[in-house]
Amino acid sequence: MLADQQFLRIPGPSPIPPSVQLAMGKPMIGHRDQQAKSLIKQLSPKLKPIFGTEEDVIILTASGTAALEMAVVNTVAPGDEVLVLVTGAFGDRFVKICQAYGIKVHRLDTPWGEAINPQLVEAYIKQNPSLKGVFATYCETSTGVLNPVKELAAVVQQFSNALFIVDGVSCIGAVPVKMDAWGIDILVTGSQKAFMLPAGLAFVAASKRAWNRMESNSTPRFYLDLLRYRNSMQNDTTPFTPALSLLFGLEQVLRLFETEGMENVFTRHKLMMQMIREAFKAHHIELLTPEDAASPTVTAVKPTDFQVEALRQTLKKEFQLTIAGGQQQLKNQIFRIGHMGYCSPADVLQTISVIEVALVRIGKQLELGKGVEAAQRIYLS
Amino acid sequence: MLADQQFLRIPGPSPIPPSVQLAMGKPMIGHRDQQAKSLIKQLSPKLKPIFGTEEDVIILTASGTAALEMAVVNTVAPGDEVLVLVTGAFGDRFVKICQAYGIKVHRLDTPWGEAINPQLVEAYIKQNPSLKGVFATYCETSTGVLNPVKELAAVVQQFSNALFIVDGVSCIGAVPVKMDAWGIDILVTGSQKAFMLPAGLAFVAASKRAWNRMESNSTPRFYLDLLRYRNSMQNDTTPFTPALSLLFGLEQVLRLFETEGMENVFTRHKLMMQMIREAFKAHHIELLTPEDAASPTVTAVKPTDFQVEALRQTLKKEFQLTIAGGQQQLKNQIFRIGHMGYCSPADVLQTISVIEVALVRIGKQLELGKGVEAAQRIYLS
Known part of the structure; x- marks a missing residue:
């Protein structure tokens, strides 16, 4: 063989495209250098259209799961009630993260292999007006289901004050999403799927509503504090040392996206x-x-x-x-x-x-x- | 797309295997350093079984055509008569090289797409006893023909004093060859075909008979002087600066050959x-x-x-x-x-x-x- x-x-x-592999092999630079700032400055704006948002897209050095946890700890607090729409192993992960923080989880299970029915969600949230967040998975990697997040967002925005939080790890960059237009409050993805990079980066965007919620949310957090990332972004930097070789790769991935359209x-x-x-x-x-x-x-x-x-x-x-x-x-x-x-x-x-x-x-x-x-x-x- | x-x-x-690409990216070293000597020392012995020879296999920094020219200038001289067995564009190249040096070329053409008939060669060389060399192409790249070099070698060795010189550029490393056992006097190949490397290296092996001929051959040569390469090899080096990154790659290619068998x-x-x-x-x-x-x-x-x-x-x-x-x-x-x-x-x-x-x-x-x-x-x- x-x-x-x-x-x-x-x-x-x-798989990693050869030109991305090559880009990641570039010599290391200082993460507070002007060179790093120039790099960071240009990445977030190019991520916005992929997320369908005008808001900042934060780049986190971590796996996708850390980004899911980031979505939780920045928006809800111990004792809060949330609804998790579970369609497979990754919906289940949202449940586990929430439980680790003492958040009261309602779960609405859909048989594995089927997509969430927005009408059932509508009925559920109408009966549970105190929900602070509704969590869904866009593509459920464990079953190959693409959930109707546009319809789900509409239901949550119309019938609830909850934030609508979406795990887009295994599809963002490969399927359309219009975060602002659809009404998604937090959308996260990772680097190792449609973004053609190794694991190690995650991307997180939040709506104005979500940024407001974060200001007052009491859950303790440090590395995963989204506000720190937004503040650092004003200075074209990151609060903690970023995975620079992956950023070199991301720069090239965004070029490839541009080339193909x-x-x-x-x-x-x-x-x-x-x-x-x-x-x-x-x-x-x-x-x-x-x-x-x-x-x-x-x-x-x-x-x-x-x-x-x-x-x-x-x-x-x-x-x-x-x-x-x-x-x-x-x-x-x-x-x-x-x-x-x-x-x-x-x-x-x-x-x-x-x-x-x-x-x-x-x-x-x-x-x-x-x-x-x-x-x-x-x-x- | x-x-x-x-x-x-x-x-x-x-195409280049990823691990070979990676190996070629290693930092540059001095070509007379111990590190380079250790590298060069181990390469030639591993090439021998691929050529089916106990003789040294010389590594030349050049394209395959330079290796064909090397085969010519080291073995025949202006005015000598040679027979070139032409089955396509690369047989034709041997003719052109010989003509550039004032060598008298007999050519035996086989229709493109067919293989050389050893019986016709036998008849030809019996009628032309003064031939100094018979040149053949193992795989004729322009037609996809694999010529019967084993049978041709037998004919040349039996009925002529000519050296039997073979262009194996587009097949050595992908097909069996037993240079010593079959009676091939010079066999050359390049790096960019079955050897899975970029162009830039060529490999040349010669029989004892061919090495003897070289000692007395009068054709002027310098960079392509095979004897210089053999002499340098005694000291685990090359007469001229070698393409070191390609040698790093060759080291890995030989490992891959070993892994697969x-x-x-x-x-x-x-x-x-x-x-x-x-x-x-x-x-x-x-x-x-x-x-x-x-x-x-x-x-x-x-x-x-x-x-x-x-x-x-x-x-x-x-x-x-x-x-x-x-x-x-x-x-x-x-x-x-x-x-x-x-x-x-x-x-x-x-x-x-x-x-x-x-x-x-x-x-x-x-x-x-x-x-x-x-x-x-x-x-x-």
């Missing part, structure tokens, strides 16, 4: 999703999520006549291609293919063609090339 | 050739070379019902995938796919699937997925 080749098709971390980035992701879905449908292999709930960044497949682990191991062993398994209740039930960031329709065709080979290897009867053909047709249509 | 992605499927330069490298290349050939056969698209003359590193396709340039442009525009056109008399007649070095069966499946899409785009009627299926079957067989 060809040494030194690997295909990373998990729903993040995603964000609308084209979104179209490419949707196309890749459709190609993957049609390929499995052509083989009568079941998908976990229905069409209208599917995320353009990750697809979960729920086979009935072959073992998920056998497929994953064969792909790894023969092609050094990695896909993800299921988490928690979906362990061994599904596999997940990441198609976000540095991933093209040509990569999707390759992924499908080797999955077909691997399925034959593990004994599944199928017509070779049929899934590739279905994906090719979608590409050409 | 995804920015910063490109697929290089020409018959060299070939050379026999597996050869098997992989043969498999990729068969996959590509069957894919085109499944679509009834003609191949330039017959099965028994085909090279495991490059495949030439000779379509009759679509334009080569239209296909190449579509692949480039839609997928950033580059294949080569034809050279000289085959311009616009053929296209050539490189499948050597850092290229896997998964890459071949991808290449075929996007070529199918591109063919539909340019208006060819074909069954999508059929070529992929044929290649998948070969892989699984």
Whole structure:
């Protein structure tokens, strides 16, 4: 087997473009130097349109989970009531973070693989007027569901005084979002998914309403204090030492986004999703999520006549291609293919063609090339 | 279209493995330092088994053409008679080099796309006993032909006093060669093909017979004087400044060869050739070379019902995938796919699937997925 080749098709971390890898190799600079200030100064404005906001987008040196925690500790306090809309493992994480801070959590669970129903949320929040926050996951990485955050934001803004807080980790940069127009109060994402970087940076934006809430919120916080980040931003710097090599990389990622055009980035992701879905449908292999709930960044497949682990191991062993398994209740039930960031329709065709080979290897009867053909047709249509 | 992605499927330069790219980025060292000596000392011994020789393998800082010239100027002199076996553009290059030095060239041309017939060579050299050298191309890059150098070497060694000199630029490292056992007197290759490096290094090995000839050969030479390189090698150095970053890369390439195992490298290349050939056969698209003359590193396709340039442009525009056109008399007649070095069966499946899409785009009627299926079957067989 060809040494030194690997295909990373998990729903993040995603592959790094060569020019980004190169940019991250630039010599280190002092984080309070003019050079660093110039770099930091230009990044946030370029993140705004990707978030669909006129507000500052804060760059945090941490994983996505720290950004979720940042959203919690800056907006709600021990004893406050919040509603968490749980559609999978990452909705569940919001619950755990809130509980760690003594926040009273209401949870509204949606079966894994389905999207949140805004009408149920409307009914719930009407009955619970004291909610301070409603937390949702845009793309639920564990199931490949893209939740209707636009509709959810409308419901929360209309029927509640709660802030609407969204985890966009596994989709922002790959799907459209209009934070200001839709009424999202806090939106966070990480660097290792559609942003084509290693993990280590997170991006957080807040609405005016949310910034106001933060001023008076009593939850103790230091590294995760969003206000500190906004204050530092006035001076083109960060409150704490930033991961400069990742910022070098981010600068290049934003150039690549500019080169392709964000609308084209979104179209490419949707196309890749459709190609993957049609390929499995052509083989009568079941998908976990229905069409209208599917995320353009990750697809979960729920086979009935072959073992998920056998497929994953064969792909790894023969092609050094990695896909993800299921988490928690979906362990061994599904596999997940990441198609976000540095991933093209040509990569999707390759992924499908080797999955077909691997399925034959593990004994599944199928017509070779049929899934590739279905994906090719979608590409050409 | 995804920015910063490109697929290089020409018959060299070939893609660079990430770990090799990384190795080439190491800080520069002094070329006469102990560190450089340690590096140089370990490289040549590891090249020997790849060449199938017990003799020293010289590392030259230059392109492959300089290595061809090195083979000429060290072994023959103005006025000497040589036979060049021409099967395409690179056989032709040997002729031009010899002519530049006033060497009397006999040429035996084989139609482009076919392999040299050893019996014709036997007949020719029997009638021309004064030949000092016979030059052949192992893989003719311009046609995708792998010439029968083992049989040719046997003929030359049996019926002539000429040295048998072989251009192995586009195949050594991807196909077996037993220089000593077969009786090749000089074998050269470059770094940018199966060796997975940028252009800039060439490797040259010579038999005892050839080294003896060099001692007395009168052709003036300096940078290309092979004897200087062998002398320097005694001191673990090079006569002139070597391209050190490429040597850092070569060190890593040799590690990758070791990891995969050379026999597996050869098997992989043969498999990729068969996959590509069957894919085109499944679509009834003609191949330039017959099965028994085909090279495991490059495949030439000779379509009759679509334009080569239209296909190449579509692949480039839609997928950033580059294949080569034809050279000289085959311009616009053929296209050539490189499948050597850092290229896997998964890459071949991808290449075929996007070529199918591109063919539909340019208006060819074909069954999508059929070529992929044929290649998948070969892989699984």
